[in-house]
Amino acid sequence: MVAKLEKVTRKLKNGFEIQVIQMPNFNQIYGLVMVNFGSVNTLLEDGEQLPAGIAHFIEHKLFAKPGYDVSEKFAEYGANTNAYTSYTKTAYLFQTIENPYDNLRILLDLVSNPYFTKKNVNSERGIIDQEIQMYLDMPEWVLEQKILSQLYPNDPISADIAGTSESLKEINNENLLSTYYRYYQPKNMNLVLVGNVDIDKVEEIVNEFDLEATDPMPNKIMRPFEPISDGGQNTMEISQSRSSFGIRVDLDKTSKSLVELQFEINMVMETLVGESSDYYEELTNSGIIDDSFSYNVVAENNYCFVIISGTTPKPDEFREFMSSHLTTEILKNALTATKFQQIKLDAIGSYVFAQNSPESIANQVAELYFYDTDYLKLIDIIDGITINDLNEVAELVLNPDNYTYYHLLSEKK
Amino acid sequence: MRKEIAKNVVLNIIPMQKFRTIKVQIDFLRPLLKDENAQRRLLANVLSNSTKKYPTFKKLNDREMELYGTEINVYTRGLINYNDLAISAEFADPQFLIGGDNLIKENLELLSEIILNLNIENNLFEKTAFDTEKSNLISNLLSIDDNQDLVSSLALNRLIYKNNVNKQLPIFGTVEQVENITNQGLLDYYKKVISEDTVVINVVGDVDEQEIINIFEDGKLAEFFQKERPTLDLKFDNFDELKETPAIQKEHKKLNQSRIAEAFTTEKISEDISFLAPQIMNLILGGDDQSQLFQEVREKNSLAYSVSSSYQPISRLVTIHAGLDANSLNKTVELISDQIDYIKNGNVSADQIEHAKKVMSTRRLIGSDSIQHYINRSIWDIIYPQSLLDDEKFRVELEKVDVAQVAEVASSMKVIAQYQLIGD
Numbered sequence: 001m002v003a004k005l006e007k008v009t010r011k012l013k014n015g016f017e018i019q020v021i022q023m024p025n026f027n028q029i030y031g032l033v034m035v036n037f038g039s040v041n042t043l044l045e046d047g048e049q050l051p052a053g054i055a056h057f058i059e060h061k062l063f064a065k066p067g068y069d070v071s072e073k074f075a076e077y078g079a080n081t082n083a084y085t086s087y088t089k090t091a092y093l094f095q096t097i098e099n100p101y102d103n104l105r106i107l108l109d110l111v112s113n114p115y116f117t118k119k120n121v122n123s124e125r126g127i128i129d130q131e132i133q134m135y136l137d138m139p140e141w142v143l144e145q146k147i148l149s150q151l152y153p154n155d156p157i158s159a160d161i162a163g164t165s166e167s168l169k170e171i172n173n174e175n176l177l178s179t180y181y182r183y184y185q186p187k188n189m190n191l192v193l194v195g196n197v198d199i200d201k202v203e204e205i206v207n208e209f210d211l212e213a214t215d216p217m218p219n220k221i222m223r224p225f226e227p228i229s230d231g232g233q234n235t236m237e238i239s240q241s242r243s244s245f246g247i248r249v250d251l252d253k254t255s256k257s258l259v260e261l262q263f264e265i266n267m268v269m270e271t272l273v274g275e276s277s278d279y280y281e282e283l284t285n286s287g288i289i290d291d292s293f294s295y296n297v298v299a300e301n302n303y304c305f306v307i308i309s310g311t312t313p314k315p316d317e318f319r320e321f322m323s324s325h326l327t328t329e330i331l332k333n334a335l336t337a338t339k340f341q342q343i344k345l346d347a348i349g350s351y352v353f354a355q356n357s358p359e360s361i362a363n364q365v366a367e368l369y370f371y372d373t374d375y376l377k378l379i380d381i382i383d384g385i386t387i388n389d390l391n392e393v394a395e396l397v398l399n400p401d402n403y404t405y406y407h408l409l410s411e412k413k
Numbered sequence: 414m415r416k417e418i419a420k421n422v423v424l425n426i427i428p429m430q431k432f433r434t435i436k437v438q439i440d441f442l443r444p445l446l447k448d449e450n451a452q453r454r455l456l457a458n459v460l461s462n463s464t465k466k467y468p469t470f471k472k473l474n475d476r477e478m479e480l481y482g483t484e485i486n487v488y489t490r491g492l493i494n495y496n497d498l499a500i501s502a503e504f505a506d507p508q509f510l511i512g513g514d515n516l517i518k519e520n521l522e523l524l525s526e527i528i529l530n531l532n533i534e535n536n537l538f539e540k541t542a543f544d545t546e547k548s549n550l551i552s553n554l555l556s557i558d559d560n561q562d563l564v565s566s567l568a569l570n571r572l573i574y575k576n577n578v579n580k581q582l583p584i585f586g587t588v589e590q591v592e593n594i595t596n597q598g599l600l601d602y603y604k605k606v607i608s609e610d611t612v613v614i615n616v617v618g619d620v621d622e623q624e625i626i627n628i629f630e631d632g633k634l635a636e637f638f639q640k641e642r643p644t645l646d647l648k649f650d651n652f653d654e655l656k657e658t659p660a661i662q663k664e665h666k667k668l669n670q671s672r673i674a675e676a677f678t679t680e681k682i683s684e685d686i687s688f689l690a691p692q693i694m695n696l697i698l699g700g701d702d703q704s705q706l707f708q709e710v711r712e713k714n715s716l717a718y719s720v721s722s723s724y725q726p727i728s729r730l731v732t733i734h735a736g737l738d739a740n741s742l743n744k745t746v747e748l749i750s751d752q753i754d755y756i757k758n759g760n761v762s763a764d765q766i767e768h769a770k771k772v773m774s775t776r777r778l779i780g781s782d783s784i785q786h787y788i789n790r791s792i793w794d795i796i797y798p799q800s801l802l803d804d805e806k807f808r809v810e811l812e813k814v815d816v817a818q819v820a821e822v823a824s825s826m827k828v829i830a831q832y833q834l835i836g837d
Contacts, residue, residue, distance in 0.1 A: 025429075025430065025431040026431070026782045027778040027779060027781060027782055028778070028779045028782050069712075071702050071703065072703065075701075075702075075703045075768050075771075075772075076768070078771045078772075078775055079775075080701070080772075080775070080779075081702075095779060096775065097774070097775045097778045097779065098775075123712075123715055124715075125715075126715030126716075127711060127712075127715050127718055128718075130670065130715075130716075130717055130718035130736065130737060130738065131718040133669040133670040133718075133738070134669075134670050134718055134719065134736050136669040136670075137561050137668050137669050137670055137836075138559075138560075139559050237666075237667045238558075238559045239555050239556065239558040239559055240552065240555050240556050240559065274474075275470070275471075275474045276471055276474035276475050276477075276478055277471070278471065280470075280471070281469060281470055281471045284470070284545050284549075285541055285545060287548060290548070290549045290552035290553065291549045291552075291553070292552070292553070292556065311552055311556055313552075341479075342475055342478035342479055343478065345478060345479060345480075345481045345482065346477075346478040346481065346482035347482070348481055348482075348505075348510065349480075349481030349482030349483070349504070349505045350482050352433050352434065352481070352505035352506070352509050352510070353433070353434055353482070353484070353503075353505065355433045355509075356432050356433050356434055356783075356784065358782070
């Protein structure tokens with residue numbers, strides 16, 4: 001039988017946390033540093049606004065070091081490397097078969113030694129601009145930005161993670177460096193290694209690096225959100241129209257942990273519009289949606305929202321259906337004991353499935369660290385959820401005041 | 414363990430204590446014919462929509478959830494000159510669950526339901542299931558036009574297979590083909606598939622071999638899978654005509670980013686050259702972030718965010734894809750050509766060769782951390798075993814590759830197709 005997952009944790013004096021999970025029969029070692037800093041963190045304490053896309057720009061440019069690029073070093077030691085920026089996090093990773101400790105040193109060098117010059121920042125601007133242009137041709141991506149700008153008007157989350165061609169011009173080596181020092185602090189990051197490595201050796205290597213903070217830890221800036229917009233639409237040169245229905249959940253109305261909240265909202269949405277719901281079938285059979293239809297629940301930092309989207313030939317009917325069917329009364333009828341049991345079994349299965357992937361484990365462990373949640377205890381969270389919890393959370397979520405929409409209409413029709 | 418249940422029906426069981434799931438995949442193989450592609454894809458979708466016992470999409474999904482979220486997947490893909498229709502069930506290993514003791518048996522029963530116990534009414538597929546899946550597929554096909562990477566890749570495919578009518582159309586068919594499929598026609602096609610196709614069954618995970626054999630020899634599936642099927646005939650492509658006159662196409666569209674897609678043939682120069690030399694050449698050309706294309710086109714000249722190459726060992730084709738600004742198209746085409754010349758002229762360093770070898774070994778080992786790896790390998794082992802190398806042969810062939818071999822492969826490259834999608 002495959003051994004159960006075991007996790008070993010070390011917290012260093014500077015606040016940096018290391019977590020190691022053994023995967024005995026796997027060939028690879030997956031290493032990841034995650035920073036609690038993403039595209040939304042553009043507002044400073046003094047009211048100054050950083051240019052959109054600065055977190056993503058740092059992610060690109062940290063790979064540059066004096067006289068070398070970190071990806072070359074990883075390549076030398078046999079590792080693949082990558083990095084990504086989300087709304088609230090930035091992550092740097094490697095995947096290797098050999099030399100895990102040398103690759104760990106390279107990963108730590110990557111995140112701890114910025115080298116931003118006028119020249120290398122200028123050359124990166126062109127590459128990122130191409131990335132932005134690529135996303136602008138993707139209707140799903142455009143629609144996500146549009147629905148977020150309805151849910152959170154004028155908030156940084158409604159801007160493209162990579163910024164805009166204009167905001168890129170405001171990014172320079174100076175604001176990159178000051179932003180880096182503000183957020184890349186040991187208490188604001190964590191390291192996860194999945195695979196056959198020794199935690200003592202890992203700790204010894206981490207201690208070789210000067211991860212001391214130079215700046216004070218940034219305060220959590222809670223800017224009040226503007227009211228949700230009424231919704232909107234635009235046209236695009238696409239073959240099929242697409243619609244999004246958004247639900248914003250303001251977190252000051254609940255004391256639940258974000259992780260618990262995310263599981264519960266997912267279960268509510270699965271009951272109402274998941275593939276095993278009556279309404280999914282009704283929507284499909286009436287030609288309002290096709291199988292691109294999906295929903296996504298996000299609960300990160302001070303944001304919590306649901307986006308339900310899909311290709312639709314009937315955008316108005318899509319919106320009307322969501323508005324009239326996402327109600328607590330309908331949920332109460334749909335959420336039978338049998339349905340609740342099915343949804344729970346499905347969630348337990350998903351948890352087991354994810355353990356086939358070192359990548360999935362590492363990313364979840366690193367992300368959950370920022371929410372004081374142990375990955376290995378997720379099963380207890382799922383197990384502890386009751387029907388009552390779902391009905392309670394539904395009162396918070398399924399409120400028409402939380403709803404908005406956006407249609408991206410095909411110019412061809 | 415491999416067992417031939419009947420002629421051209423193979424059961425392959427790979428017991429291993431590595432994964433936390435068990436996967437059962439049944440692949441149906443028959444010659445790839447342009448007129449069948451759409452039917453085959455629609456059939457896969459209709460089968461996975463509902464069954465006699467679970468007669469609606471919801472009821473089938475309810476059952477999947479009850480089985481701790483079994484994932485039923487269907488797809489069709491081209492394998493050399495075959496069309497592969499695959500239906501799989503992946504589910505949590507019961508050893509990690511409380512109360513999942515019968516999960517293997519129950520999942521195999523579910524798979525058997527999907528393949529054999531069809532949702533039939535009045536001698537046709539149940540109308541809602543058929544109509545819904547038909548309209549879903551049409552909608553998906555229309556959406557392709559909004560995915561520019563796919564548009565560019567399908568256009569290149571059309572050019573590469575200009576002289577092969579069966580391969581120039583997408584493997585999932587066209588809107589027009591799907592529109593013309595009738596319920597009766599699809600059911601008739603199903604009967605052909607189930608009785609004539611070569612069948613490859615793979616079971617991977619912590620399973621008892623005898624238990625699985627018993628299920629496939631005595632269960633509902635046995636009746637069908639104990640019938641022998643005709644032997645398939647492998648046919649390889651020939652690009653000689655395109656080597657003389659490459660297929661070139663330019664299209665304009667209202668887009669922010671333009672695309673270039675190019676295809677090149679490579680030749681098997683001599684028996685002395687390593688089997689892996691073309692893969693190593695490809696890695697150096699555009700296979701990762703240390704490659705010539707990535708470094709020269711993206712990093713040094715900031716011309717493209719995405720630029721890469723890939724190599725298909727069976728057809729010996731190298732393809733290159735780049736996404737870039739319309740103003741940079743000509744410069745990028747030149748730079749691509751310069752990188753091929755760089756390799757051709759023997760300028761590749763020993764470090765580049767070593768790096769590419771390391772990447773190949775690493776990818777092979779990381780690939781084997783996925784349950785699907787074992788299924789894919791088993792299918793290739795049945796349809797074209799020459800394409801697989803065991804670990805020792807892989808090591809020897811990799812060792813053999815040097816700068817001269819890589820240069821020879823690059824020298825043999827001939828452009829056969831080029832597609833440009835120009836954003837206006």
